[in-house]
Amino acid sequence: MRKRWISWLMLGVWSSWIVAAQGILVAQTPLAAWLPDGGLVLLIACAGRFQKQDVPGAALLLALSRVAYTIEPPTAIFAAFLCTALLVNAMRSALEVNGALLRTVVAGFAGWLFPAWLLLVRHVRDGGEPVALLSEVLGLWRIALSTALFALAFGPVFAHLPGLTPLRTRRW
């Protein structure tokens, strides 16, 4: 039981560092639009490898750590992370989510949908022009592509981060 608590703690630490590192890279590189969403890849890796009953808790924890670093509305972050976790959890029943191909496709899809959702929320709250939103959403293919490739290369690494073993399902 104590090991599980330590694992949850470690998940919080890892997710914090991944999101913070992502923020620093965004601030320091001119290619920010090409940077993958590491927090999202960690969520997909966890949702695919954790015990099913732990997935919603992991999604909440990862969303909370994201909220600690971003000015996007917390409700939008929680909605997106919980929906992604639900989707991956549901797919696990029938499909091999951790397979390279499916993992890449899911990460690419989520990598496009998540920022598109956040842009939509910002536009609705600020009362922006729908045309401007459309052009911004179409420009998100770069982050979708890089997130997909990042998940392909590092998804298994994220699922095996030190300290997370007690939360992973044993059949793997």
Next chain:
Amino acid sequence: MGFSRSRTLYLVLCLALAVLSLRPVEPVDRLLDVLLAPARVFAELSAPVGWLQGRRARASDPSEAGARAADLRRYAEVERAVLDSAQPADPHRLDGVGWRHAEVVRRERGNLDRIRIRVDGRSGVEPGFPVVSADSYVGVVVERWGGQGDVPGSDELVVELITSATARIGASVEGGELNGMTVELSDLVVGGLAPIRGREYLDVHNPERRGIERGRVVVNDSKELAEDLTYLANGFLLGELERVAEDGKDVLGVRPGLDYETGLYQVLVLCPGDGPVGATARRGSMLEDDGWRRARFFLRSEPSWWREGRKLSLGRIHGVERGAAVASGARFVGRVERAGLTISDVRMVGDPGLAFAALAMIRTPDGGESPHVMGRITGGGRDAEGALRFEWPATIEIPGEGCVRASVWTGSGEAGVPRGLLVGDAELPCGPGPHIIRIHQPQGAQEPGSLRVRVARGGEPVP
């Protein structure tokens, strides 16, 4: 069964969160702020990662202190010009009239036709006194705000603008045109907004000559008939009379000389007497008052690359409220978008959608600077060169052609944002808007050092 029910609840939760994201409900947001208080722990966990960003500039650093002193000197030069912008161009217009300087500090919640102004030492100012700004008529004082003594807002007065549906004032058209002939003077009543779409026009009632086409409309109220002291504002401008085609009908309206919605900063309250009455003007700089609190950002970054935001180390328990300004020295850094219990979200000046009241100090050929009220400008992010892009409605345009060089500062009238925070330098296009402008921030402004945030007193955000 249990699994199905929990999945249904899960889906309902996701749906509710999605709806709340698009249509925020304040009580829910407040509750969430309390529940999310542990997020501060995660933000603190970023400390080791933050070391990668290098050392932050400190107030005591020679370069930081020098830049701060230079900004303050620069503001001191424009401070008097800003305050004097409330005075009419013709100083004789105030002959035989008492006046007291005031500053617009906020809009009334949910009522665009009312503003709150702050007058130093409000004794002697009563409801019914007219309010003007430069050469234009603004409205009339209708009530005192708040409590007595040191209660926040106790030195504030509520002004009902001439745009209010119930506002009426006697006026005259100077040099009006009727059937191609010039008419010296024609009386009418002005008040409320005319039913004209697309642009703000003041409504015209009971014109003495119905066929009048155009002319300059000034206040001309009768001392005997007026309920208030509005006759003190006789001669102040209401705007230009225009006849506008609307839905197949000719509508008479007055195009105002002021942006009543977002462009009211410095005003004068007119009162019986002669010359400045009581404390003449609010000369103290809000950059140096006690309405600030030192703060820091957890990380100088934002994981969403399309945003420019930061997490601030203070929250509501420290007096931070939504809309409060964050500054570094005299430089405008951003505004608090969400004030959590212990941490706050700050929209930086480069964040798309950030809006605030702005004031331009236009450089004149003789080397001086003259203030121009810009109204509310809305951010569009940064361009490839790092310059800030803003949409400027230019309701009150800069006369002339081409562009003029100007420095852009925060204006008055928005709760939590004091006037006189430097945004940067820009070339402003002349002529009617809207315009997209580019503002170049001072060197080092993207990495602000010592930070301060405007805090509330007694639940009321200070201007």
